[in-house]
Amino acid sequence: MKQDILNKIKLWDSIIIHRHVRPDPDAIGSQAGLKALIKSLYPDKKVYLAGEEESSLAFLASMDKIEDSLFAKSLVIICDTANTARIDDERYRNGAETIKIDHHPNVDPYGNLMWVDPSASSTSEMIFELFEEAEKEGFVMDKEMARLLYAGIVADTGRFRFPNTTEKTFFAAGRLIEAEFSRPELYDYLYETSLSLLRLEGYVLSEVKITPAGAGYVYLTKDILDKYKVTSKEAASIVNSFSTLKGLKAWVFFVEEEDVIRVRLRSKGPEIHELAARYNGGGHPMASGASLSDWSETEKVLSELEDLCR
Numbered sequence: 001m002k003q004d005i006l007n008k009i010k011l012w013d014s015i016i017i018h019r020h021v022r023p024d025p026d027a028i029g030s031q032a033g034l035k036a037l038i039k040s041l042y043p044d045k046k047v048y049l050a051g052e053e054e055s056s057l058a059f060l061a062s063m064d065k066i067e068d069s070l071f072a073k074s075l076v077i078i079c080d081t082a083n084t085a086r087i088d089d090e091r092y093r094n095g096a097e098t099i100k101i102d103h104h105p106n107v108d109p110y111g112n113l114m115w116v117d118p119s120a121s122s123t124s125e126m127i128f129e130l131f132e133e134a135e136k137e138g139f140v141m142d143k144e145m146a147r148l149l150y151a152g153i154v155a156d157t158g159r160f161r162f163p164n165t166t167e168k169t170f171f172a173a174g175r176l177i178e179a180e181f182s183r184p185e186l187y188d189y190l191y192e193t194s195l196s197l198l199r200l201e202g203y204v205l206s207e208v209k210i211t212p213a214g215a216g217y218v219y220l221t222k223d224i225l226d227k228y229k230v231t232s233k234e235a236a237s238i239v240n241s242f243s244t245l246k247g248l249k250a251w252v253f254f255v256e257e258e259d260v261i262r263v264r265l266r267s268k269g270p271e272i273h274e275l276a277a278r279y280n281g282g283g284h285p286m287a288s289g290a291s292l293s294d295w296s297e298t299e300k301v302l303s304e305l306e307d308l309c310r
């Protein structure tokens with residue numbers, strides 16, 4: 001499959017790379033890392049990054065302006081996106097050919113070619129494997145590609161702590177740091193915290209509750225977010241703040257947004273992605289998201305989480 005994908009890339013002069021909405025470092029790292037790989041292999045090809053600009057991740061890459069007419073003449077590659085509804089920039093539909101590259105469970109197969117590997121820690125790790133394939137033909141590692149893929153791997157593995165971290169992950173990381181980009185600088189960008197977010201984390205740590213079976217939960221209402229001057233999106237970065245709590249098996253953040261209650265689920269044992277799927281969401285067995293239309297549903301989610309912990 002990796003060779004098939006490289007062969008497709010070889011055939012097209014114009015390539016547009018997408019990733020999921022509300023991007024994380026793996027989404028942008030794999031997307032822009034793949035662009036760096038292609039540009040190093042074929043400097044003359046036109047490669048574009050699709051999707052909305054994400055200012056908090058601008059230290060990784062900026063998105064490109066792409067004319068509508070370009071899609072029909074381009075190969076479209078979609079990274080790190082399990083289902084078509086989450087693809088950023090709907091114009092991917094107009095692509096001449098499409099390829100899916102992802103590490104989430106394959107709940108929504110799409111694309112003319114599909115490479116899905118749920119055993120990979122991250123899509124960035126998969127793009128590293130593409131690099132290894134290209135390396136056989138003499139390609140030398142590109143520093144910018146290495147920095148981007150390393151960022152994606154570090155973020156999706158929680159700095160190599162999550163159970164998705166494998167021997168392959170460490171091997172990839174070991175190879176990528178050969179490129180000698182500045183890791184301290186990258187970590188500074190990835191983990192920099194504002195004072196307001198730090199204060200909200202203090203609130204979360206003092207308010208977290210845990211059920212008898214080990215389900216942790218926190219409610220973040222709009223009032224609280226306003227009081228701490230933190231957006232729902234920013235609050236996503238503190239979802240692991242009490243993961244070391246003794247007796248904790250899985251946990252949930254209920255975060256109130258304009259017209260929806262965002263549910264952020266994490267686990268250290270029971271699989272929670274099916275629970276998420278029952279509430280308009282999905283994701284990984286150990287990290288998922290869902291959304292609810294009102295507060296009364298939070299009790300149902302919590303009691304189902306309690307059952308899973310039991």
Ligand SMILES: [Mn+2]
Pocket residue numbers: 026027080103122123156
């Ligand atoms: Mn990912």
